[in-house]
Amino acid sequence: MSDTSALYRRIKRRETHSSRSGLAITLAVLVILASAYAVIEMILHLANRPALVSDMFGVASAAANLTEYTVGIVAAVGVVVALIGLFIVLASLTAGRRARHLIDTETISAVVDNAVIASGLARHAAEVGNISPDNVTVSVSHRVAVVTLIPAFGGTIDKSAVVAAVQKQLDSYALFPTVRPRIVINEQGKRGS
Amino acid sequence: MNNTNRFLNRTFSFLIGLLLLVLGVGTLAVATVTNVRDTYTNAAPTAVETVTGWFVAAPIPELQHSWWFIAVIGVLVLLIILLIMFIFRQGHGYTKTLFVNSPAGVGQITVDAKVAEQLMQGALDEHPELVSSRVRTYAVDGTPVLKISTTARRGVSSMRIVNDVETTLASLSALLGREIPAAVQIGGGVRAATSAPVQLR
Numbered sequence: 588m589s590d591t592s593a594l595y596r597r598i599k600r601r602e603t604h605s606s607r608s609g610l611a612i613t614l615a616v617l618v619i620l621a622s623a624y625a626v627i628e629m630i631l632h633l634a635n636r637p638a639l640v641s642d643m644f645g646v647a648s649a650a651a652n653l654t655e656y657t658v659g660i661v662a663a664v665g666v667v668v669a670l671i672g673l674f675i676v677l678a679s680l681t682a683g684r685r686a687r688h689l690i691d692t693e694t695i696s697a698v699v700d701n702a703v704i705a706s707g708l709a710r711h712a713a714e715v716g717n718i719s720p721d722n723v724t725v726s727v728s729h730r731v732a733v734v735t736l737i738p739a740f741g742g743t744i745d746k747s748a749v750v751a752a753v754q755k756q757l758d759s760y761a762l763f764p765t766v767r768p769r770i771v772i773n774e775q776g777k778r779g780s
Numbered sequence: 781m782n783n784t785n786r787f788l789n790r791t792f793s794f795l796i797g798l799l800l801l802v803l804g805v806g807t808l809a810v811a812t813v814t815n816v817r818d819t820y821t822n823a824a825p826t827a828v829e830t831v832t833g834w835f836v837a838a839p840i841p842e843l844q845h846s847w848w849f850i851a852v853i854g855v856l857v858l859l860i861i862l863l864i865m866f867i868f869r870q871g872h873g874y875t876k877t878l879f880v881n882s883p884a885g886v887g888q889i890t891v892d893a894k895v896a897e898q899l900m901q902g903a904l905d906e907h908p909e910l911v912s913s914r915v916r917t918y919a920v921d922g923t924p925v926l927k928i929s930t931t932a933r934r935g936v937s938s939m940r941i942v943n944d945v946e947t948t949l950a951s952l953s954a955l956l957g958r959e960i961p962a963a964v965q966i967g968g969g970v971r972a973a974t975s976a977p978v979q980l981r
Contacts (some may be wrong), residue, residue, distance in 0.1 A: 591961055594923055598963045601786075608870045611789035614796045615863040619788055620854040622863075629853050642834055653819055662811035669804025675797030679790045687965075690942050695949060695962045699938040702968040710935030719937075750976040761938050 595696045602698045605683030610675070616684035684729070689762040701727040704760060708732055708753055712770075715752040716744040722776070732757065733769045744772050783873035784917060786833035792866070875919040879958065896926055896952060896960055903948040904928070909936040926962040938966050 625643070632642045641649070653661060688704065690697035707723040712719040712734050722737040734753055738744045755766040809816040833921045878896050882888040897915040904913040913930040928945055932938065953961045955957050 590923075591959075592923070592960060594920060598925065602963065602965060606784045606786045606870075607789040607793060608784055608904060612867050612870060614793055615867050618796065619863050621861050623861050626856050626860075629964050631850050633849055644835075647828045647832060648825075651828040653824070654821045655809070658811050659816040663806055665804045665806070665811055667804070667809030669798050672797045672800030672804055674800070675793055676801060677797075679797055690938060694943055694946050695942070695964060697938075697942045697945075698966045700968055703932045703936075703966050705896050706932075706934045706968060707937050718940065722806075730898060736900055756937070759937065768908035779867070 598696045599689055599698065602696065603685055603687050603689060605685055607679065607683060610678055613692075614675070625715070686727075688727075688760075688766070689763040691763050699760075699762075704732070704766070705763070707760070708734060708756055711752050711756050712736060712749050715749050717742070727766060730764060731769055732764060732766045733771065735771045735773050735776070737773050746772055748771055782871050783920075784870050788866070789870075789978075845854070861869055873918045873920070875917050875924050878917065878924050878956075891956065893924060894955070899952055899955070900926060900928065900945075900948055900962075901904070903951075904944070907941075907944055909933050909940060909944075923961060926960055928962060928964040930964065930966050932966050932968060934968070 607691055611717050625640075628638055629641075638645070660719050687698045688701065688702040689761055690699055705727045708727070709720055709723045709725045712725070713723045713736075716723070716736045716738070718736060722739070724735040732748065736744055736749065742755070749770050750768060753770065757766055757768060812816070835848045843867045869905050872894075874895055878893045879890045880888055880890050897917060898917045901913065904910060904915070909932065909935055911931040913928060916927050916929075917924050918927050919925075926949075930941060932941055942964060945962065947962065
């Protein structure tokens with residue numbers, strides 16, 4: 588079974604982290620377009636046809652005379668390009684965790700979207716709080732599930748009962764990493780339809 | 781699950797990001813730092829002239845043009861082809877064969893992945909707590925793994941779905957006579973929110 592556990596570890600890691608395909612594909616498409624444009628300009632130049640925008644010599648001399656443009660504009664362009672670059676570098680280095688949790692089970696690899704956990708918790712919280720599911724909002728993050736309940740008109744909600752119910756649900760889901768419940772009773776909240 | 785080369789994705793993105801970062805910071809430095817600005821004003825036109833000189837010189841006899849153009853065009857076209865291959869390499873990793881069994885002296889038995897996929901699919905379609913499910917088989921490091929993507933109905937316990945899959949998988953393993961690794965993914969999404977409510981027991 589040792590090779591299966593290694594297999595499942597690999598699957599679990601890949602299922603809970605982004606592959607960064609979207610970013611890589613977007614960048615690849617942009618580089619392809621830029622390269623294709625450069626090739627077209629060079630072929631037009633070789634064929635002695637007028638350039639689409641400017642031939643490569645024009646681009647080069649414009650870059651060489653960068654200092655002749657307004658300082659503010661050049662600086663602003665530099666900042667924007669640098670920020671885009673920084674964003675891409677950070678995206679390529681960070682883990683890219685997806686909004687999912689592992690389910691602790693031995694025989695298979697199981698991952699569940701945070702949204703599904705939230706909808707399960709919402710149903711049980713609404714039941715215990717004796718209110719409509721429309722008046723419960725749940726947001727599940729990596730470590731915490733925030734359950735916000737809006738009591739019915741004139742009604743009250745037994746907070747400890749809701750805490751117990753939500754905790755019981757979370758225990759039964761056997762999530763990894765474990766999620767702590769936080770129950771908020773919002774008396775001022777606007778009730779749903 | 782699929783065999784997307786994630787390291788390559790990240791390396792490629794990192795290099796492009798770094799290039800933009802360096803270009804951006806360089807441009808900013810040229811615009812704002814006096815020393816850099818002066819150096820750039822002096823050096824850049826000379827550098828451009830040198831490179832332009834290469835393109836104008838070394839002509840190809842019949843074409844009256846530099847072979848530098850041909851070289852650069854060649855490199856760019858190669859780059860475009862590589863990047864298109866890079867894009868189409870994303871995803872994939874399905875396998876058609878679940879396993880091959882060779883009992884001594886009686887040829888070999890190949891079990892298609894479709895067998896397990898359809899048995900699993902058929903069993904999961906019976907479960908009302910799933911809006912939909914989809915079963916594919918991926919080869920992960922050479923091992924066929926059933927990938928079960930499900931859309932759960934709203935409010936359903938994810939553990940219940942996991943248990944359903946485990947039960948089905950156990951029967952499947954008993955039927956096929958060997959353990960089949962499986963990975964289940966439980967999602968919600970638009971279909972879960974818009975599908976009609978059903979009575980669950």
